[in-house]
Amino acid sequence: MKLLYLMIALMLNSMVLHAAEDSTIELNSADTDIHDKESLRRGAYLFINQCTSCHSAKYMRYSRLAKDLEISEEDVMSNMLRFGATKISDTISSAMTPDAGKNVYGVAPPDLTLEAKYRGVDWVYSYLMGFYRDENSTFGYNNRVLNNVAMPWILAGNQETMSKEEFSRDMRDLTNFMDYMAEPIKPWRQNFGKYVIIFLLVLLLPVWLLKREYWREIHGLR
Numbered sequence: 001m002k003l004l005y006l007m008i009a010l011m012l013n014s015m016v017l018h019a020a021e022d023s024t025i026e027l028n029s030a031d032t033d034i035h036d037k038e039s040l041r042r043g044a045y046l047f048i049n050q051c052t053s054c055h056s057a058k059y060m061r062y063s064r065l066a067k068d069l070e071i072s073e074e075d076v077m078s079n080m081l082r083f084g085a086t087k088i089s090d091t092i093s094s095a096m097t098p099d100a101g102k103n104v105y106g107v108a109p110p111d112l113t114l115e116a117k118y119r120g121v122d123w124v125y126s127y128l129m130g131f132y133r134d135e136n137s138t139f140g141y142n143n144r145v146l147n148n149v150a151m152p153w154i155l156a157g158n159q160e161t162m163s164k165e166e167f168s169r170d171m172r173d174l175t176n177f178m179d180y181m182a183e184p185i186k187p188w189r190q191n192f193g194k195y196v197i198i199f200l201l202v203l204l205l206p207v208w209l210l211k212r213e214y215w216r217e218i219h220g221l222r
């Protein structure tokens with residue numbers, strides 16, 4: 001029993017420590033709009049062109065994103081398919097196998113389909129905005145949010161040549177696309193939610209009248 005208490009105390013302790021660790025990192029607000037299809041399309045192109053050489057998004061199909069983001073099938077077939085994908089119904093694969101990634105970077109680049117759900121959009125946006133020059137790190141760049149990061153900063157060129165506004169817009173689009181990818185039904189769910197609430201409000205009147213009708217008799221008997 002004592003051992004159990006000790007284990008619980010240790011667990012709580014480490015949870016508090018973790019929370020304290022995370023709360024020291026200040027995150028920037030991603031401020032994305034999942035209903036902005038222009039932004040999602042730009043994000044999709046950025047993701048596919050810049051990130052899939054290392055990261056896959058193996059739960060996302062090209063056909064689904066083409067339909068949701070209103071990108072024509074020809075456009076997808078000629079400009080988007082990468083790394084072994086030949087059909088529009090294929091999922092987003094990566095050029096790198098997890099083993100190769102582990103050999104080269106020490107950590108396999110994780111699949112990013114659900115990344116925005118796992119870390120949250122503010123974290124993803126802050127991570128993408130958080131790379132800074134650090135001569136002591138392996139690839140010359142470190143990250144404010146993920147210290148000693150193993151990912152080479154492949155957008156260093158963009159970050160240096162673009163204005164801060166342009167670059168942060170790109171990173172916001174990328175985050176927005178990753179948010180969409182983590183739950184493609186989200187824009188639809190949010191729109192539909194409004195109708196559900198209107199429906200429930202309208203339903204309230206007959207339900208209230210019905211309740212009054214039932215209770216009238218019961219009150220009458222008393």
Ligand code: HEC
Pocket residue numbers: 046047050051052053054055101105107108109110112115119124127146148149150151152154155174
């Ligand atoms: C050259 C290979 C490479 C490319 C290209 C690349 N990454 Fe990475 N990425 C990695 C590696 C390796 C890690 C693991 C880093 C670590 O855990 O230290 C990583 C980690 C990440 C993480 C953090 C995962 C987590 O939760 O710990 C995110 C988010 C991410 N990458 C996003 C991107 C995005 C967006 C792009 C495209 C702009 C991209 N990456 C391009 C190699 C790459």
